[in-house]
Amino acid sequence: MKVNRYTAFVAGTDTDVGKTVVTAGLLKAFEAQEYSTLGLKPVSAGCEVTHEGLRNEDAxxxxxxxxxxxxxETINPxxxxxxxAPHIAAMDSGKNLTASGLEGFIRGAMLKPAKVKLIEGAGGWFTPLSYRETLADLVKRLDVPVILVVGMRLGCLNHALLTLSAIQQSGLTLAGWVANKIDPEMSRYQENFDTLMHMLSAPCLGEVPLLEDSSPSNVAKYLDVSALINNH
Structure with a gap:
């Protein structure tokens, strides 16, 4: 049975592992299945000053x-x-960054008519929001499944398994994962991928190779969202 609506949090094994590339590709993959889509980036750093205000490339x-x-502002409040790090930027600005505050922004965005909403994190699973909270606290408040982007490079096995353990300890579900090839020189790629296939307790939604054209529509060609939208 095909789900009517779907919301998930997209986490990464680290920073710079291609969360945005994969999230945008997933949005297009869902759209190809005739779902209306909305991608959210609730907190971002490294923004450009424009005449319209701060703008983040990923958002x-x-x-x-x-x-x-x-x-x-709905996408990136x-x-x-x-x-x-966002919590350091928040302290520098004299403002509080809290899980409850971000949850409020996201709950507002949830009222938009999109059938599929994907919420992209910042950095890794435990990126701090303050000295007391991390992004994991936000996902727990939202209580949504997690899609994990694994940046395929040396060390990714440890990062992926640690993140899986943390997700499970938070009482959350890993709904699927994506292998994103970010290191062209990675040794024994296939063996690493096979290890993840055996050890991650969720379906692989696809392998994204190194692409000259990393547009969302092209990335979507390497992704399969059927495991997310088919309710077994």
Whole structure:
């Protein structure tokens, strides 16, 4: 039975593992299955100052890849200019960054008419929001399944298994994972991929190779969302 609506949090094994590329590709893969889509990036750092306000490149990619069009601030309500950890940027700005505050922004975005909503994290699973909270606390409050982007490079097995353990200890479900090839020189890629296939307790949604064209529509060709939308 095909689900009518689907919401998930997209986490990464680390920073710079291709969460945005994969999230945007997933949005297009869902759209190809005739779902309306909306990608969210609740908190971002490393933003550009524009005449419209701070703008984050990743959030703009998600905005463009979403079939439901909303204001930028709906997609990325908390934006910081310095390319540093969000909680440090928040402290520098004299503002509090909290899981409950981000949850409020996301709950508002949930009212938009998109059938599929994907919420992209920042950095890895335990990226701090403050000295007391991490992004994991936000996902627990939202109580949504998790899609894990594994940046395929040396060390990814440990990072992926640690993240899986943390997700499970939070009482959350890993709904699926994506292997994103980010290191062209990675040794024994296939053996590493096979290890993840055996040890991650969720379906692999696809392998994204190194692409000259990393547009969302092209990335979507390497992804299969059927395991997410078919309710067994």
């Amino acid at each position: 703009l990619i998600l905005q463009a890849a979403s079939s439901v069009k909303v204001r930028y 908390v934006a910081y200019e310095p390319a540093i």
